[in-house]
Every structure is written in structure tokens, then in C-alpha cells.
Amino acid sequence: MPVLVEVGWGGLVQYPWSITWTDITSRVDMVQGVTISRGASDELSETQPGSCSMVLDNEDGALTPGNPDSPYFPFVRRNAPIRVSQAVMPVRTGAAPYSVSMLGDDFDGIVDTARWPNRYGGAGLVDGRLRIPLLPGGSAGFQSAREWRLPGSSVCARLSTAPTANGSSAAMAQFVLDSVTNGTRIGFQLNALTGILRCASFVGFVDAGSVDIPYSPIDHLWLRIREMSGLVIWETSGDGWDWTVRRTLATPAWVSSETLVVSLTTSRTGGTGDYAEWDLLGAQVRPRFWGMVNEFPVQWEGLLSSVSITATDLFKRLNRMPALRSMLAEEILSSDTLTGLFSFLSAYYPLGEPPSSQSAGSIAGSGVGSLTPVQVSTGGTLEFGTEGPPETGETCPTFTPASASAGLYLAADLGDQVQADDAFYLIHIEAFFRTSTAGRVICGLYEPGFEHQLTLLLNGSGILTIEHTETGSPVATVTTGTGNLADGNWHHVVYDGSTKRVYVDGSPVGSTLSVTSMSGLRTLHVGGYRGARLWNGQIAHLAIHHATGPAGPVYTTHYEAGMTGFAGEAADWRMERLARYAGLESVTIFGTTHDLVATQGPAGTGVVARMREIEATESGRLYAERDYYGLAYQSRDVRYNPDPTSEVFVIDYADLDTLGVQLADDDQKLCNQVEAARPGGATQRVNAPSSVFAFGVYEQQLNILKSSDNSVLDAAYWLVSRYANPQPELREVPIEAATMPEFLDILDADISSYFTVYNLPAQAASSEMRVTVEGYTETIKEQSHEIQFRTSASSTDSVWVLEDPVYGVLDVTTRLAY
Template sequence: MPLLVEMGWGGLVQAPETIAWTDITTRVDVVQGVSITRGASDELSDTQPGTATLVLDNYDGALTPGNAASPYSPNVRKLAPIRISVAVMPTLSGSAPYPMAMLGDDFDDGRVDSTLWVTNTGGAGAETGEGRLRITVAPGVDTNFTSARQWTLAGSKLTAKLAAVPALNGSSNCAASMWVTSTTSGTRIGWRYDASTGVLSAQSQTGFADGAAVNLTYSAIDHAWLRVRESGGTVTWETSSDGFIWTSRRTLATPAWVTSQTHAVDFPTTRTGGTAGYIEWDLVGAEVRPRFWGVVNDWPVRWKGLTSKVLISCTDLFKRLGTAPALRSMLAEEILHQDVAGITDVVSAYYPLSEDSGSSSAGDISGSGCGSLALTQLGSGGLLEFGGDGVPETGETAPTFTPSSASVGKYLTADLGTVFESNSNAYTSQTIECWFRTTTASRALFGLYETNLDHQIVVAINASGQLTVEVTDTGGALVVNTAPGVTVTDGEWHHVAHVIGLNDRFYIDGAPSTFTLAVPDMSGLRHLHVGGYRGGRLFAGEIAHLAITHSTASVIDDIAPLHWEAGTAGFAGEDADARIERLARYGGVNSVTVWGSAFDAIASQGPAGSNALTRMREVEATESARLFAERDWYGLAFQSRDVRYNPSPSSEVFTIDYADLDTDEVEASDDDQKMINIVEASRPGGATQRVTSPSSVTTFGEKPKPLSILKTSDDSVLDAANWLVSRYADPPVEIREVPIEAHTMSTYLDILDADISSYFSVTNLPSQAPASSMRVTVEGYTEVIKHNSHRIEFHTSKASTDSIWVLDDAVYSVLGSTTRLAY
């Protein structure tokens, strides 16, 4: 059971696919062990941030922050990515020939197993102090590191970690491989690395050649693990970055020799010249199971005499989300986190214009460094006051422009700076948008212009109350384009969005305008006027959320309708899983795994004020769902309530006999800890409704719980309240803690696969138990991984708590017992 602890030195947790991981397992104190917590204590509690603690040997100072001599400098820093896994080695059983999946070696005992590896040409293969197999790649020498011929690939697999590839070192030819070999020389299946080309090749050779080989440009990140497996008449070549999630690279109909012969495994190398090097392999045959993925909080260096240790604590993705700042409105977040597949967007300027009353300027929050919008006076008179009523659903304010006339009053002007100007030149498309409200025609909303005035663009309102786009690319008179059919001087809030430079289009209130634009490309734009343009046409009314996005493509079809919906409805009515993915994106997480399908429509979550995780928790509670951080990736998992409906024996991850627990800590509980028999439930803008269980109240007394959730109808609120009372008016007898010494179990891999919402059964309980077998749902766990020990204590709930009625079903239609209606 080798532990596998890897650091992502210099990597960014939000870009896990770019992290090159470094194995530091040999530094781990496996006597004290690695402690990990995950999930929740019970199903009514929130899942907590996952944590890991471990002690690392710092004998050489490599893990001392700020030590310039460290091979990891300057990346020994707070919040460095870390991942922890268990690599389960196969056990040899039965008699030869053996399935190839039973071939295992972790190379951790300091000597080559000559019984397993019968050929070691010239002693080229040796085990390193880091616990890897190092095979020399010497000039003019072909080496072999070969197993006994006692294995079969049919229905099995060969797996290995490619820990280091050989350098070319001045040679014209240098290669190293992993082969499953036939009894016929030159006939073999496997992987070959060519140092001269940097190519990793999936091959099925005959006569030492394969004209149909699949070649990959080698990546130390993507190709850290290699596998060849055969199943159902097909051979598949796969690679992995972590040994757990695999990517298929090639498939081939199984050659006849694979199913008719016994095989050997060979790790040969060859080099024609240059200087010697090596290739390193590790964990042959390992089954990897991730246990933790997160960041190191700090690196506290401790000493005992001259011995130095580092006791690190780590936290998963919830740390980053939980400490993130409060979100702005959904409209603002949509502008700041535009997400259009395959398109590079840069929000080059964004002025929410939501400054407090009494402000004299408005700031850009895009982060690109644009200058602030300053009050500019024309003539004498007129007002421009911040802090007025803003766009619906945002909870944010907007400035009110009150000029004395079209040429007397105040407006806002800014020099957007060199970065914006550079973006204006570099990108093929610019999208300009804002919100406004007015009853006055013949005024300018905003305008952008180049310093020398050659390029200018103005969005204005004509005498008929219609929007216009006015442009020039020569410095001459502005050419006016009018959007007919929509009058915007009705005193209501409107949204306008316009693309410049690529398939020019115009959107009003989220819908495309029918008019054809004749707008030339706009480059060199740098100066912005809002609420007027260059000394005239002063706007009367409110303007808010002015943003300019530069892009590699035209994205208005995607963002204009979204921004209109965000500003007017806050995405009310979208399904809960879509809301979770949206909020995760606001929080900087683009990977959400959605489990299940029972998702209701979610109400708007109102204005700004809480961070992304808090808002996701609101959705989780509304849906009676489960939200948690993945343990194998920088991502979130969101489980709907139907994931837990009606567990069956086939859905159990494992079963365990009570005697195998070897503990006196198992306890069957029947108490009122979870009891709920009165629920007062409400939703934003809806009714407050009460659901009770009269029989429970009579028997046990009142056990109330308020429920404020984001449903879009009173009926949905009532369903949620009934669901809660039906499950907890009289909670069943349950086992809440199940401790297991997992390492000794034959079902070790299955136990490691158990995660939040997994099921397992404890069988053959003592005669005093309420039943001989009890099925439980995993809510979380704590574990301690040591040398030859892996103790996991599962926090569990009774699986039948989430069962629902199935008509005429022997188990799930028992009157008064399992006739709970689904929610």
C-alpha cells in the first residue's frame, strides 16, 4: 500500500491540467501517518472543507520557505497545490500463468526482485533511494529489464508510472520502452519513448515495426502514467496524469497471440552515442485511489536538535471558495466572468457606476487599469448625482444625469489608457454595452474616440426616441445608423449591446435589432464619454453598467441575452444544477460534476452581499442536495436528492461483516438528535406555509425547524417541507459511525471507492442489534494512513431515510413504512 504524496511546485490550483507534479512521498513520516477529513458528520449538516495533515522530513532544508538552495525554490510557499493518493499494489495468487494485473512492484525495498525480474542486462536496472526503478541508458548498449514469462494480457492490463524520461545527451538515437512481449521475437505491444523526437508512441509491433503506430508529443503532465489493457477483443493504450483518470490514445483488435500465449514484460533501452542517462519507472501494477486534492496552508519548520521536520496542514477547494470576497450582483458577475466556449474574452473596461451618493467620479473594476470617469462640467448648471435607483435585480445604484439643457450640465469623461488602446488595436471584435433609463430624446448615451479623432463611435438616441450608432474611421462627419422599431424613451430600463469589428450587430433588451449596420473597424480607441459626447447632447436619466469587452470572435449572441436576463430577472427559473455551475464560475471554478437529475427551478438570489460558496449553499439547501469538493481534481460535485433514492444491493460499494470491523465502537442510535416534526417554510416573495406530523408532535413534543428556500412556487416549498417532515418526524434507528481497518480487507479497493452518498452494508450484526444487516449512506469520513495501516471511520446515516414510494414494489410500497412520496 504505497502512499503517494505529490506537490505541484509553482502550479496554479485553478489550472490543474498545467501542473507538473513532484513526488515527495519518501519525505512523509508514515509512522505518524497522514490524517484526512472529508464530508459531513451527518446528512443534516453541511459538508465541511476537506483537510489533510502530515509530517515531512526536512533534513536538507528543501522544504524551508525562502531557502534559495532548495531544489523547489521559490515555490515552497503557502497555498501550493498538493494531492495525496494510495497506490494499492496487486497480490499474487493462484498459479501461473497469472493475469498481468497481478504483476506488481513498487521498487521500495532498495533491491531488484530477481525472481520477478529474471533478466537485468548488465545490472542496468536498480532501485533508487526515492523508491523508483532506474534503468541506465548507456552509449552503444541495449539493455533489458524483463520479467519471467508467466503473465497473460487477455482480460487484464499492464500499468506503470513513467517517472522520468531519458535525455538525448548528444546521441543520434535514444529510446526506452514498456512492452508486453510475444514468444515470437519482435512481436510485442506497448509504449515506446524516442528522446530524439520527444515522441511517445503506442505500438503493436511485428518484426520490431508498426506502420500504424499512434504518436504523441510527450508531456510529463499528461503522460505520467501509461497503461495497456485488453478487454472483449480490443487492446487499448491509455495515458493518465494521476494514475486514476485515464485517456484512451489508441485501440486495436486484439492480435491472436495475446489470447493464445503467455507473456513477459520488458523495459528495454537503447542509445547509439552521446553520454549515459537513465529512465525511471515506478509503481508497476498499482491501482491508484485519490484521497485528497487541495493546497498547503503553510510550511512551519520545526527542529529537534539538528533534525528538522515540517508539519503541514492542507485544505481542499472549499478553502479558496470560502475565503473569496463577496460577489457583486449577478449582472456584474456575468460581465466580469463571461464564459463563451472557445473564445478568448478580455473585459477591458467596466464601470458599474454604482458609487455612493456624493461621489465625484466612477471607477473601472475590470482590472485592466483604465482611468476613472470624472465629472466634466459644460456651461453653468445641471446636476449629476450618484446613488440613485439602479438596474432591477442588481441591488446596485446608478447616477442620475439632470442637465439644464443638451449643452449645459455635467457628464463623465475618462482616458482609458494604453492597455485599453492596445486591446482596441489587437482584438478583432469589441462589444460595448450599457443600461440606461430616460424620457428625453436627441441625446448621447456614450462615445469612444481615438486621440486624433480618426476613429469615433457614439451610441445615442435620436429625435424619435430610437437608438443610433454613429461612426467615422476617417475623422470626418459621423455616419448615423438607426435601429428602427424600438422606442427607448419610455422611462423604463433598457440594455443596449453593440459589436464593432466582426459581424457588426446590435441588441436591444437582449434581442437582436433588424437593422443592418455599416460600421468600419474601430482601432486606437482610448477616450470615453458617458452621458454626452464631446461637449454636447447631454443625457437626461440614469446610466449603469457600461462595459467594453475585447474578443477573438463576435460574442454578442451569447452575452447580450444573458446580461439582459441577469439584470431583469437574476436568472430566476433556471434549474439548480445550472445555478451551481454559474456560481462556481463566479468563484473561479470551471469544473462541476453534476450527479442525478431531480433539480427544481431556482429563484433569483437577489443583490450582492455574499460569496460564491455561500450562495451555492443556499441552492444546496433549497434542493436537499449535496455539494462538496472533489478529491481527485480542482472541481466541485453537486448531487441531487434523487442520487439517494431507493438504494439496492447492486448499488452498494461494498459489504462488510461486523466481525471484520474488529472494534467496540459501532453503535446503533435511536434518539431525537435529528427529529423534525414542524416545518415553517417560505420563499422570496411567496407564502409562509406550515407542515406538521401530528402523531410525532403528540408522542415526542414539538421539534420545529424554519425553512427559507429559493423555490419559484409555493407548491415547491410545500413539497420540500413535506419531504423534510416525512423523513425526520420519527428518525429510524441507525448506525452513525463505522470504523474499518481497510488495509487488511480483501475489498480494500472497494472501500477506497466509497465517497459521499455511497452505500454499504454492515452484515451479521450481533443478535442484540435491531436487524442482522444495516445499510448505511456515507456522509463523510476521517482516515489515517500509516505504514501497512489504513483506518477509515465513516460517518453514516440510515440509507432508507431517502427511500421513496414505488407502486406495487415489495420493498418500497409498504403502507405506513415506505410509502413516502418523492420530492
């Protein structure tokens, strides 16, 4: 059961798919072991950032930061990605022929000659791996005894080192299962010359229907062949845990009937020799940690050098992110990822500068110029810091001209890059505005020679109008069907330069407009255009996007962001939205009960704080995944009424093989009175009179982001019904897992999993107790894997089911779900 520790030297955690992992397991001090902690202390506490610690051998100085002689230089540095897995090796039982799922070898030690009787060409074990040479003009191999069956089973291996062409005209590495007939085999073949990984079923050395894929040392690090229900399945994986199907084939008759040989072979025609290396054949991988190394502190004992590292999971990066802007600003900054096109934000002026400001900057990160005031004639004012769109908590400028041709507007040079992009991509413009004065310009753009111009304005009737030209003066005018927008209310406009359509307040207006395609636009005017039709009112959150197609419909959601802050959307949608703000591709959602939540529109809090607000509001669970760079969120119904058939495992008390099991019965979780409130809603109180009479008042304040007072009341009742009189529970369950037949099942236990401990000592209140996992601390050593589960009573989350023999007992299990 080897541990597998890998570091992604030079990789970035925000781009996990591009990380090349380096196995450093041989450096781990397994006497001290690897210690990992994740989850929460109990169900009422927040999950904490997961951590991992270990001591690494640094005798060669390879892990010394800044050492130019390190093979990992210059990437031995803070925040290096790291992942830890447990590779559980199968055990062969019974008599031959064996299921190939029982074939396992970590190639650490000496060759099992009974298992691998046929070895040739110099194939052997080197530094804990199987090394098979690719010698010019020769072949090499490592072959098992003929004692394996594939039906209903699988076999995998890790291709730790792939061969290269090295000037040869042919170079191959194979991982196959051989028939009794020469040239009939099934498995994988890597062509080092072409870089093609072939998923093949050979008959007479030929497979006309093979599936060939470009080999990737990242995505195809692990290879697996399995048979299930009459199908042979070829799969690849980057970590040995998350598999991708590459080919399926109806199981050939010979596969079903024959006893097979597992072969790892190589061949080369010429060039320079190298080798293929394989590891962890047959291993069943269970990810334990995925995160970032905090530092590489080098220490010495005499001349012996080691590095004691600690690593933290995804929450480290999330917790150090700056406070979020308003939901509107975050939507504009992140929504280009949703278009399904190649689209990007060229300029974004929130216009939220403080009152003393003399200019306004772009936060798109594209290096465009700032907007600066331009005075036309005399008089008028331009005041920053006035009230912006309703649910942003941000300000904007107010333009107050003396007349349509006397006052101030803003102008910016967008620069060479935007001008160049405008020749290849389609421009999209959006802005918020408010005015009671018709006949004024929102914004306009032109290229230096004025051949191309594009202006968005309200005409004399307050109707959105577009002026454009690609031939200089005169400009053409297109009037949309918006109705009067000079009504003193906030509005949002999107112009889609691909479909030539406009969207106002989240909805399309009319159909395609007769607007020419613009090119080379560089100068931006806001609140007026070329010294005329000066805006009287507010303009905010002006953004310019470029895209390869119609991206406008995506930007229409920004109206809701600015006006309501997405108040009333479901909690799972909010979690996914916040994950996007954090730069995550997604958050994995578990469960189906998701209430509607209030706005989190204004700026000023971090992304984790906002996620925690949703977690607390929904009595959910938020944590970092242990197998990849991602977050998971569980709704409260994940824990409703545990089904005994879905338990991760059951364990006899005597098999825990550890000390420290404790039955707790205290007032740590007792809560019999809740005062609950929501933003803009009523403050309500719920209590449990019998509990108050028995124990006194144990009150808790609940401030949550529910969208209705009834939802707040439901949440308060839920809390009181669970904790008015908590029952005795096991809060710590330590297990020496490595000795258990259910080792894999125990490793599968994660946050909100549940298991049962039975045959408890006679002094216990009952002979068995079912517990829910809240978190755990594990220490992995040589031939030892101790896991200290932090648990709560599963019955706490049971809910009433009408006429159910377990969950429908009057006055016992009649807690209503919410």
C-alpha cells in the first residue's frame, strides 16, 4: 500500500490540466509519515483549510530553493502544486486462473519470479520501478505467468517514463494482455516516433479498427484495460483515479475463454537507446490531498539535510484573494468565459472613483488609457462619487452640463492593441445610465481618421439610437424600438457588434439593425461625443468586449446583477456564480434542496466569506476537493435519513485497533432558542419550551441570507429541532485502516459520509452507533494508515417520512425537513 507523492514543478494550481507531475515519493520519510487533516471538528463548525505535512530527504540539495544544480530549478518555490494519493495493491487469493484485478506489483524490491517468469532484453527493477530498455535493433519485455482472466475485472499501470524516438525509425512500448495465439492481444501500444497511443485489439498483429489518440504524458499517465458486461474498455487517467474512456469494443471470444499473459514490452530499430518505466501495476488509487506547498524550509542535522514541508489546499489561494467588487463588476470581469466564443474584455470603466477624482481608470487589465474630463465651452460640472446602480454599493459620476454644448465629458485613448483587435474581432459595448434629458450621447468611439465612428445615444424622444459610418461624414442614424429611456430610471444597454442588435434592461429590442461593421476604433468618448450632446445624468460600468461572434446575450444578465444583485436565485446557482468569480471552472454541487437566497451585491467581502454566508444560510457544507483543484458544496438534504445500504463501511468496535474512542454527552451543541433575521426582513424567535425548562436558555443568533421570513423561520425551527436535546454521540472514531479488509471503503469515506460502529462495549447506551464524518486527520506510514475520524450522530439529520417504520415514529422521528 505505497503512498504516492507528486509535485507539479513549474505548474500553476489555477491551470491544473497543464501540470506535469513529478513523483517524489522516494524522498518521503515514511518513519515519520505523511499527515493530512481536512474537514471540520463538528457539524456546527466551518470546514477548515486542509493541510498536509511530511519530511523529505534533501541530501542531494534538489529541494533547496534557489539551488541552480537542482533538477527542479528554478521551480522549488512556494505554492508549488502537490498531490498525495494512497495506492492500494491487490492481494491474490484462491487458485489460478485468477482475476486480473488481483495482479499487483509496485516493483519495489526484488522480482517475483513466479509471477514474472519471462524477462528478457535487460528488463528489470530500478529505483522502485520496472525499467524496460529500448535498445537499438532489439526488444525487451516483462511477462507474467499465464494465469490471468479479464472478464469482469481490470488491470492498470502507471507509465512513469515514456520512451522517445531518439533517431530511430520505429520505437514502441506496449502494455497488453496476450492470447495463446501469437499476435492476438488486447491493450495499449505507444509509438514513440509518432507520439500516438493506440487502443488496440490485435488479431494477427493487426487491428484495422484501433482508436489512436495523440499521447499526452499528463492525461495518459495511467492506462487501464477492463472488461464489463460484454464490453472491453480502454481508459486513461492523469492521476489513477479519474478515468476517461477512450475505446469500447464487444468482448472478443478469446478474451472471454482464455487464460492470459500480462506483457509489458518494448522494441526499437535504431537510433539511441533509452527506456520505458512502469510503476504501481494494478494499484487502486485513492486521492488524499491536493494543494500547494507553503514553503521549502531546509534544515540540517550535521551534514544530513531534509525539508519539512506543509501544504494547504485550495482555500489557501481563495483566502488570500482580494475582496470582491460588486456582483455587477464581478459579472462583467468574468462573463466572457461564458460566451462559448473566443471573447475578451478590452476595456472596463466602473466609474466608481471617489468624489475628489480627476479621471477614471479601466480595470480590464489591458493597459488602455484612463478617461479624463474634457471641457466644452464654459460651465457645467462632472462630479464623481454619486450614487450608482441600486445593488452595487458603488458610486458613479454625475454629468451636469450648462447646456447640450457646454459642460464636461470624458475621453480616453484605448491604445494600439484595442485598435488592432478591432480589425479582427467584433465589438460589444455595454453601460448603465440614468437621465431625464433626451437628445444626449451615452458614448461614442472613432478611429483616428474618423472614417469609422460608432455612437450610442438617446434621440429627442429618449429612444436609443445608433449613429455609425465606415466612410467618414455624414453618419447614418438607426433608431431602435426601445421607447423613452430618458425617464429618470436606471437602464442597461448592450450593443452586440456581431448580430447588430441591442438589448435593454436584459431583453432584446427589435431585430438586426442596419449598422456597418466598425474597424480600428480607438478613441472613446463618454457622456458626450466630440464636444456636443453632453449627457445630463449618470453613467456607470461602461465596458467594451471583443468576440468572434454574438456574445451580447451573455452580457444581458448584467442588468439583473446591477439592479437586484441576483436576489432570489437558488443557493446552488449562487455558489457556482461565486466560484466563477474566484476563477474556478465550477463547483461540484451535491444534493437537491436549494432555497432562494438574498443579494450579496455590494463590494467589500472576500469570495470565501460570501460562500460561507450561503453555506450557513442553507445549513450546507463547503470544502475543497481532495482529488483535484476544485470546491464541493453539499446541500443539507445530502444528510437526510441515511440509508443503511449506502453506508461507506461498517466496523466492529474491536477492529478499530486504536485507543481514544469516547462517547460524548454534554451541552456543547445544545441550542433551544434561536433569534433569526434576514437582510430587510423580520426578526423572529423560536424555542423549545421543554428543553428550556430542563436545561435553561441556550440561545443562538441566526443572521442568514434567506429571501423570505418564512424561510428564516424554517431555518430556526430546523436548528432547534436538532439540538434542543442532543443525544450521546461518538465524536472521535480512530481506525488503523491498513489492517482492515475494508481498507478501500474506509479510504472512500469523506465529509458527510457515514458508517456504523457495532459491538460497542457493554457500558455503551446501545450496541451500535451510526456516525457522519465531519472531518479527519490521517497519518500514513510504512504498513500503517491511521485515520482519526471526527464525527457526529447521523440521527441529528433524520427527517420525518410518513408511515416509515424508522423515520415515521410519532414523537421520536417526526422532525420536519426544511
